[in-house]
Amino acid sequence: MTRYRHRAGELLVHADDCAALAAGLAGFGYHPAGDTGGVRRFTGTRPVPDVLAALGRRGAGPHLLFGLDRIIWGDLRPRPTTDHLTPVPAGDIRHWAGVIDTGIVLRERRPHEFLGERVHYDPEDTVRVVRGEDGNPAGSAGHGTFVAGVVLKQAGPDVGVRMKGVVDEQSGDAEDLAVANALDDLREEGVTLINLSFSGQTFEDTPPKAIEAALRRLSPDTVVVASAGNRGMRQRVYPAGIKLAPTVPGQVDDKHALVLPVGSADSSRTPRVADFSNFGPWIAAYADGVDVVGPYFHPGYPVQPPEEEPKFNGYAVWSGTSFSAAIVTGRIAAVMATGRSARDAAGEVLEAAGRITVSDVNGNSEVPHVQGN
8 A cells, every 4th residue: 555646557757767767667568658748658557656666766756646635525524604705796807816626616607606707717627516325516526616716705806716627526636747737728828826725645755747847837937826735744745845946045946936835724713723734844834724715506505404504505614725725825816916926926925924833843933824814
């Protein structure tokens, strides 16, 4: 049993390493099966962990899967609320926040009323609701709508969400290559602020090859906000944990996009790190992540037993670092609307944020705490 999740029978190799590795991979029965964005895919039948163990650190890696950690089937399920959000009609949208997620749920060919015309999507970025035996959603379909709504809550009518639907609506899985392709699409569209609300562990704690390569192709003024995971652990997860260049205190890296890992804070009393949130010195900021209100499905769905109150009213409360990341993304987008670049806006948001005390084996540290609207 391996701790990382991956596609069986698939390996990824950077194009520059193919010549050196092709013969060795062929010896294990793995052969080229296509490429995308500088990464080559090899397929075979021998178990991936066995091949990687035999190759050692020689450049090949699994085709990794990431997911919506614990927030669908675990302790962090969406719950009904009596709160109701007032939709903000779209204005002259000049700033788009890219959201790579499950896609947008449509009802009568329209997105949730709170998103309205402030969300842009292609047909492949919509999502089918998978229903269980009780007729209620059995997967992750509502996650993309909720994340998009939390982003839009933080900003005015001149900010919109550009949705890219790559997370599977039933399993909650996102493939390394699919995320990389979505990042490339957003780069080509000129989007410089991107939200990634999923995470996972990787082979030997190394960055996922395709996503890392795609992040390196982003322009230096791009900011990628990524959720830090909901396992309550210190270990780095990805893609939030990707570092594109060595960090030098006080020095700004102007050659690569900025990746901001975001954990969850519990503000129900003196702000502290939420019990479920991952933590550690690799996390750049924390944002409110407990009982966040956002758009879910239409009123009355999911259906609940007659005795249960309140009923779903089209909105929900949901907890997780997914929504903490969305808050930070939305706050950055709001500052971008005043004419700042994504990188400058991120700096302003973190500088103006409060502070939360984080304690671990290295002692206490003060980390930015971004509060949501």
